[in-house]
Amino acid sequence: MSGAVLEAPPLSPTQLALRRLAGNRTAVLASAMVVLFALLALFAPWIAPQDPTEADLFRRLCAPAWADANTEPGFWLGCDGLGRDILARLIHGARVSLSVAALVVGIAAVIGTLAGLAAGYLRGWVDTLVSRLVDTLLGFPYLVFAIGLMAMMGPGLHNIILALVLKEWVFTCRVVRGETLAAREQEYVEAARALGCSPRHIMMREILPNVLSPVLVVATFRMAYVIIMEASLSFLGLGVQPPTPSWGSMVADGRDFLVDAWWVSTLPGLCILALVLAINLASQGLRDAFDPRLHQSS
Numbered sequence: 001m002s003g004a005v006l007e008a009p010p011l012s013p014t015q016l017a018l019r020r021l022a023g024n025r026t027a028v029l030a031s032a033m034v035v036l037f038a039l040l041a042l043f044a045p046w047i048a049p050q051d052p053t054e055a056d057l058f059r060r061l062c063a064p065a066w067a068d069a070n071t072e073p074g075f076w077l078g079c080d081g082l083g084r085d086i087l088a089r090l091i092h093g094a095r096v097s098l099s100v101a102a103l104v105v106g107i108a109a110v111i112g113t114l115a116g117l118a119a120g121y122l123r124g125w126v127d128t129l130v131s132r133l134v135d136t137l138l139g140f141p142y143l144v145f146a147i148g149l150m151a152m153m154g155p156g157l158h159n160i161i162l163a164l165v166l167k168e169w170v171f172t173c174r175v176v177r178g179e180t181l182a183a184r185e186q187e188y189v190e191a192a193r194a195l196g197c198s199p200r201h202i203m204m205r206e207i208l209p210n211v212l213s214p215v216l217v218v219a220t221f222r223m224a225y226v227i228i229m230e231a232s233l234s235f236l237g238l239g240v241q242p243p244t245p246s247w248g249s250m251v252a253d254g255r256d257f258l259v260d261a262w263w264v265s266t267l268p269g270l271c272i273l274a275l276v277l278a279i280n281l282a283s284q285g286l287r288d289a290f291d292p293r294l295h296q297s298s
Helices: 013-022 025-042 086-122 124-138 142-153 157-183 187-194 199-235 247-253 263-290
Strands: none
Touching: 013 025, 013 263, 025 086, 025 263, 086 124, 086 157, 086 199, 086 247, 086 263, 124 157, 142 157, 142 199, 157 199, 187 199, 199 247, 199 263, 247 263
16 A cells, blocks of 8 residues: 555546536536426425415405515415415416426427438438428418417417427427537447447437437426416417416416506516526536536536
8 A cells, every 4th residue: 555546436427517517606506496486386386375366356466475465464475356365376386386387397398309310320311301491380470370280279288388389399399400410420329330229329329328418408498488488378368278377378368557557567577487487498518417528628
């Protein structure tokens, strides 16, 4: 034992990325805020102080408890035009926004990943078909596309998920196709091809694990956009229908009271802003941590 030094085993790329992510205070705080919103949505029935659909015209447009001492105790953020508790509706509205975003992004990520893998590896007519479909869908403005589909299918939770998925998968597909085009020329793919592995095996076992990191980053980015789209459609009356609370419909409900009862629209608008900003900051931290090209010189 003549001064031998035991070297720690090298960290894997995932461990290095997680260490970089933990060192990003902004991303950590933003992630904590997203988790807080998720917990509120998950435990909404037990956390909400009142029934979000219970109306009482006697407390119509009552001010928040912290702004008016005459407000009935328990209604900390006041009531809307029908006397419904805004705090309870905000908590249950988080459930709608996050569940729609998670389902849309999750389904779109699966479809986009499979389509991108097939287009990038198989090339030929498969790549041409997928690429032309992606280009066609990208030619339509997102909101106009969603409004058109919702007008045909009718409002509702299931329809809004379907309408957003039909457009959302193209963003993951473009990223995965580009990553697959680069990966198919790598040595490990050439080795698997030389061993006689099938295209399915190469795509699912060799290439897919190497494209999951960018898929995770893209999915996180897109969640913020889907939340805005759901709120926009609900604001227009094409999304989640009353009496189910939704942040977008809550903003719409308070349009006529912006001067006398600003809290009806302002509070759900601030919730949308806070959640979207937190998701964007967290996804930016994920991109900075998991993109190896940003750390090649370190």
